[in-house]
Amino acid sequence: MASTFEVQNISFSYEAIPAIRGLTLHIEEGDRIALLGANGSGKSTLLRILDALYFPSSGTVTFKGDALTEKQLQHDEFFLNFRRRVALVFQNPDIQLFNPTVFDEVAYAPLQLQWSKEDVIRRVQETLRVMSISHLKDRSPYRLSVGEKKRVALASVLVLDPEVLLLDEPTATLDPKSQSQVVDLIQQWKGTAKTVITATHQLEIVEDIADRVLVLEAGAVIAEGTPSEILSNTGLLLRANLIHAHRHFHDGIMHSHPHFHGHSPHDHEH
């Protein structure tokens, strides 16, 4: 059976600024992958390439054996099938929410993909209930809190029950409770056929959301491993700008150590 994604030596630039450089990646069904990297490392760009919103200037990307190209996406059957199976949650929920009510928002994708009205209503109601946002269904997305917007944004793609979920910083800017709700949701998919690729720079959630970690720097993969392998490699994390060296005085002596935010059990251990 073909891999979910086969990414071969791709490059992508925003005008003259390279964002992805010679990246190769192999993703199988059911993989839970975390893309770790500092701001500007190419995580979001990679997710957009996997969602066929951007197309690489060189190299190839295939989904289940089919090349992801602009031409391919013009075929109705492929387009509908791909958009049904692969879903992206944007980092900024405001970008993603553009309908008058939460119900309309969640119904948007299935309607675009030409589901029957009965199926759309049934699935939307079910998704709102699962995401515990049924009480928001008649509210305008513009007037929700950031946490609520994020849940609606997630619901708006989960309604499709996609095989592949691409999550761009799903817990960024969320309060601790909303953050743990999102992490719990991702954890539920462990052991299922759902492929979940999460871009994040929050080290504290990596072990909960991924079985495999790719560290990106300047558009290239600089390391790959299990969460424990990656998170225990302080030198790598320092290099990728995911932690920083912290320097201060203790009893009049200058002291320096790596500084983790929320992840390491030996935070601020001296």
Add this chain to the structure above:
Amino acid sequence: MSRHSFLEATLQGFTRAVSKALQSEHAATQPGLLQQLDPRVRVLGIFALVISVILCRRIEAIAAILLVAIAIAVASRVSPASLAKRVWLVVLGFSGVIALPALFLTPGVPLFVLRYATLHLTITVQGVRTAVLLVLRVETAATLTTVLVLSTAWTHILKALRSLHIPAEIVIMLAMTHRYVFLLIETANQMFESRKSRTVGTLSGSERRKMTARTAGVLLSKSIELSQEVYLAMLSRGFRGEVRLLTDFRLKARDYAGLTAFLFTGCVAVWMGR
């Protein structure tokens, strides 16, 4: 205007703009005359009346259409007070400036002469008619379209436009613009909030103008990025230019009656105003 009043007035302006838009969505769901009609009939009917306004050459006929528009607004739960604030005053300001020279430049029977030193400006009867005709035309057309927008959900207008074979490219642009305007207002709001939190002392008039110009410049560059992002988000969820809604448009007897009434009114107005 003090530093605080300038920034606060700007921020309040953004908040008002968003809440007005939200009120519009709410008004569109209220029971009313236009709300009971199929959105395609509303779009076609209002379009027919706007065309008749353009074709009318008599003030009385256009004034009659304006009265009809106000009656439709009231029956559709759109208050004349809100129309006055949103449309009439704003349009009067813009079209009034354009119409003003016609008062003096149109030749005809003198009505009034303005004298200042050696300068004599004659306002003619024909000039007044031309200016009033222009302002009334714009006011009436703007009133009609505002009533349509306030009584119809934006998504329904878009779907109606597609049903009426308006090209998908135009509908995509309208769909994106609607969402994008909200984002732009939010962005501008955040920029002004951030500015307000960091402003110490009083800003002079020229500083305020510079700040506004800088904000406009930054917003312009952000707007390009935002429009791209909004389009990608729509594309990612399967958008291809078609507007698909849970609501099915089905013409009923009252829709045919409504369309007939619109077309009849438009034709009568054109005949009266020829």
